[in-house]
Amino acid sequence: MPKVTFQYEDGTSTIVDVTAGENLLEVARKANVAIDAPCSGNGSCGKCRVRYISGELESEQTRHITDEDYAAGWRLSCCSKVTGDVTVLVPDIASAYKSRMKVADLSSPEEVAIFDRAKQDVADAGITFENEFTVVELQMTAPSLDDTMPDNERLSWAIEAATGIENVKLTYQVLKKLPDALEEFLKNHPEIKEIEICTDNDFAGRWAKEQMKKHYEGTYQIICNLPEKEGADYADLAKEKKQTNKCRDRPLERR
Numbered sequence: 001m002p003k004v005t006f007q008y009e010d011g012t013s014t015i016v017d018v019t020a021g022e023n024l025l026e027v028a029r030k031a032n033v034a035i036d037a038p039c040s041g042n043g044s045c046g047k048c049r050v051r052y053i054s055g056e057l058e059s060e061q062t063r064h065i066t067d068e069d070y071a072a073g074w075r076l077s078c079c080s081k082v083t084g085d086v087t088v089l090v091p092d093i094a095s096a097y098k099s100r101m102k103v104a105d106l107s108s109p110e111e112v113a114i115f116d117r118a119k120q121d122v123a124d125a126g127i128t129f130e131n132e133f134t135v136v137e138l139q140m141t142a143p144s145l146d147d148t149m150p151d152n153e154r155l156s157w158a159i160e161a162a163t164g165i166e167n168v169k170l171t172y173q174v175l176k177k178l179p180d181a182l183e184e185f186l187k188n189h190p191e192i193k194e195i196e197i198c199t200d201n202d203f204a205g206r207w208a209k210e211q212m213k214k215h216y217e218g219t220y221q222i223i224c225n226l227p228e229k230e231g232a233d234y235a236d237l238a239k240e241k242k243q244t245n246k247c248r249d250r251p252l253e254r255r
């Protein structure tokens with residue numbers, strides 16, 4: 001498993017284990033490493049710079065990084081993919097955030113005590129924190145040839161069933177988390193060695209297939225399973241396969 005070392009200007013560092021192919025900004029976020037990223041990682045603000053020190057990092061040189069800066073090691077973390085052990089320097093601004101911000105760690109009794117004391121101080125001051133958030137546990141069915149509903153619809157339906165809310169619309173931020181959920185699942189299931197990619201055989205489907213393939217090959221054996229016919233929908237293929245299986249399973253009629 002590759003390691004990413006985030007070095008700070010004050011000489012300290014954060015070291016995290018990652019899956020090969022992970023986006024550097026996402027790794028930083030998960031590890032609570034503060035990197036300025038106002039555009040949320042879509043490559044447009046140019047603020048998420050880190051300085052490459054050593055190791056393996058695949059980075060696109062975008063318009064925000066001049067040739068000179070690139071040669072000096074500057075990379076946009078949101079446009080960088082971790083391909084092996086790598087060390088990067090997190091610039092001053094992030095170091096400043098790091099020393100000013102207290103991220104609740106809660107991994108030791110001391111941290112929990114500090115957090116509880118702070119909560120009590122806030123309550124004693126007459127301030128109450130409330131919000132409308134509700135935590136719901138969802139049960140989702142696994143996709144199959146009988147049920148080829150896309151993941152976003154599967155999730156909306158599960159939320160509707162669990163909450164009684166009608167017409168749930170998923171935001172872009174939620175949709176962006178679906179691949180993270182897959183990553184999490186793969187991390188927790190090291191026995192998985194093979195990934196089968198099933199997308200439509202249209203422009204978007206083929207593009208998605210290529211991106212997934214690029215991301216996972218090297219770590220998993222990849223099987224691409226697109227319908228043969230150009231423009232065909234994977235759901236139609238699944239229906240056809242189901243029909244074929246039904247015919248095969250039906251006992252032969254005796255005459």
Ligand code: FES
Nearest residue numbers: 041043046048078
């Ligand atoms: S977060 Fe804006 S360019 Fe990377």
